[in-house]
Amino acid sequence: MDYALAIDGAPETIPAGTGVLLVHPSTAETDRVDTDFLKTDTDQFLVVSTRTSAREVTQKLEHYEVEESKATILDALSVERGYTRRQSDDVRYVSAPDDLEGIVEQTRQFLAETDGKRRISLDSLTELIYYTDVERTIAATAELLDLLAEHDAVGLFHLAGGVHDEDVVADFRKRFDGVVELDPDGTTTATF
Structure with a gap:
């Protein structure tokens, strides 16, 4: 199974199981690519x-006219920051960005249920590194990439x-399997 890929400079399709790394400047606007x-x-x-x-993610999806009925959001920020949380079928929470096991498990659950x-x-690996460290983030990333392959899904992972x-x-x-570079001017280049 192949997936269409709407990223300038990237292949038109990628096979199921593909993980794509989006490397961007810390100030770049990644919402369009995402x-x-x-x-x-x-x-x-x-x-x-x-x-x-989750509320900000929902606003981003609305702004870019992404069909929200297809969305599930895993919010790793609100619990730790004390924001109001409303668990629902399409919004889930983990305690903080350092709960890498929870992030992997919620991803596994999403893929098993859909x-x-x-x-x-x-969005983003950089935050996971800030909250934990490089080694733990790499280990969690490896688990997530394995889940993509196991479930014939694809993924986009942000890194500043x-x-x-x-x-x-x-x-x-x-x-x-693929790396997309986002330049400060919004230009993308891809290596697959």
């Missing part, structure tokens, strides 16, 4: 948000390239 990825050729998708609340073409967006040492970025790059 939402184009989510709304193309998709039956269900999971947004794992470690930077923004059918068809599924996409995962994780400029805030990490080059060897850290290189370590993440080699774990992904």
Whole structure:
């Protein structure tokens, strides 16, 4: 099974099980790339948000006209920050961005409960590194990539390239089937 990929400079399709790393400047606007990825050729998708609340993710989806009925949001921020939370079928929570086991388990559960073409967006690996460390984030990323392969899903993982040492970025790059670079001017280049 192949998935259409609506990212400039990237292949038109990618095979099921593909993980894509989105390397971007820390100040870059990634919403366009992210939402184009989510709304193309998709039956269900999971947004794992470690930077923004579920409410902010919902606003982003509305703004970019992504079909919300296909969305499940995993909010890793609101519990720790004391925001109001309303658990529902399409909004789930983990205690904090350092709950990597919870993030992996919720992703596993989403993939087990849904059918068809599924996409995962994780925004962002950089936050997971801040809250834990590089080694734990790499281990969780490996588990998530295994889940994509096991369930014939695809994923887009955000990483703010400029805030990490080059060897850290290189370590993440080699774990992904594809890497999309987002330049400050919004231009994308892809290597698959």
